[in-house]
Amino acid sequence: MTQTHTPVKRGKCASALRMIWRQRSLQLFVLFGVAYLIIFSYIPMMGILMAFKNYKISSGIRGLFTSPWVGMKYFVEFYTDYNFWSIIRNTLVMSLIKMAFTFPLPILLALVLNEVRNVKIKKIVQTTSYLPYFISWVIVVGFAQLFLQFNGVINVMLQRLGVIDKAIPFLTGEKYFLPIAVVTACWKDMGWWAILFLAAITGIDPTLYEAAEIDGAGRLQRIWHITMSGIRGTVTVVLILALGNLLGGGLSGSNFEQAYLIGNDGNNAVSEIVQTYVMKMGLSKGRYPYAAAISLCQSVISVFLVLTSNFVSKKASGNSLF
């Protein structure tokens, strides 16, 4: 690309063409990718237009341009929707509480695993801990049901111990939704993200530990001052990534699947989030422009979150994604 800036334009142009011809199969590989991007990424981005238009899905892609503008109509409608505040509250509460638990826990697990001296035990526990990452949310919620049903492990245990007389409706009770979401999210993803932090720990210079030991630092002091400060850069980058997808559910983006699969008529008042509402309005009720507008609100907030967290961490610690 830089070649076009040189004064001898014509000769360069010809040589660029010759180069393209020589690398024609590679160009075709990449153009195939670009075609894919246009269809599955860039046309959908253009599709955001529908949020501002009186758009009918039957008019297809062309309809994006021919349908009449309605301005902010759908955004105002969302704002005045009687579900608006509860959906926003549910989305924020779920995202923040999950972040508070799912972000520190992998770091803790990595620190603990790093202190295990028996290599074999360490390997077995670590390998087991990230197995759940590869299991679908459907199965995870199925597991949760085995424990939380009326005749599930927890209710039966509590009844046998005499703590409760009547089984607790964990799966349909409003106050149990968030705890279930948090626990299952930790269970599923903790081990996987711990790999990242463990990899960062492996990169710490071992002589630092020796020096600290000679200086009389105890085990906990070494963990805090050497291990923790050694992975600070990784922690920051992962935190930016997680905050960027805060509304999607953090690193693994599990809010939709959790809200959809754990949510039901019993706990709907707390489990309905922006993403499930978008699916309900859009794909189930066929109100496409309205759903696109709601979804756009979340995207705008997300982009804002990525940029802000990136900016703040660049100022504060010099670590950033871009």
Next chain:
Amino acid sequence: MSQLGAMTARRRGHTRRTMEDRVVDAVVYIFIAVVFIVTAYPFWLSIVLAFNEGKDAQYGGIFFWPRKFSLDNFKELIRDSQWGQALGVSVARTVLGTVVTVIGTSVVAYGLSYKQLVGRKVYMALFIFAMYFSGGIIPYYMVLRQIKLLNTFFVYIIPGMINMFYVLVSISFFQEIPGELGESARLDGAGEMSIFLRVMLPISKPLLATLAIFMAVGQWNNWFDTAFFTQNKALRTMAYQLMSVIKKSSLGQANMDAYTSSLAQSSFTTTSIMLAAMLVAVGPILIVYPFFQRYFVTGLTIGSVKG
């Protein structure tokens, strides 16, 4: 890893164990024991319950071992044509989807990894932008509808043909291959295509294995596209079937079904068949996991080296 081993060995050699060491060790081992049990037990419990007679399992109280061992749940699962067909669709989409995505992703990444590619910066910018921004699910649905992928088997295959995250991962992998390998083949007069096929792909097996594992797991677990992009019953997958049973049973629907089936003199219940199905759905992952474990990890670490 070896660095770490050396470090702990050195640490062990040097010092006397203080009180603090003992306390930390105790806490560490209790913590990892809890992590291990909490992670493994749900798998074990579901295996136990799947091999227990369904009607008996309803009474609860089974924790560690089947009370009334039975294979009826699995027999019923195979007999039921709905589950059988779903299993077939799941296998088909996993095999075809994995092959197509591995080819698509590695081919595009290989092209982009070539440093002298004319227009490389523009192409890269297009890819990176598309990773950070998306139009959202509704406009995406509009596109699928327009190109007539809704309600077809190909909605499982074509939209996932290129995985953008793994394109970036693969680019960094290809760029680590020494340039001389390609150059010497080029001097011998080989075309770019044959360099890719004969030189690059054979030495990229670890990458291809990693891609294949992740794509296969993704395909196998996916219920979203079945739920929202198809209405055709013949296209239902195992993951989708499970999803719909699990979603219903959270409301206690399964208990009702269990009651009806108990009247029908059969030993299984909706829940017990669901458990058998869950096991069939998790089974392939559990089986390949120990063998391909290192590829499962590289999927994260190759990418993170760059990030």
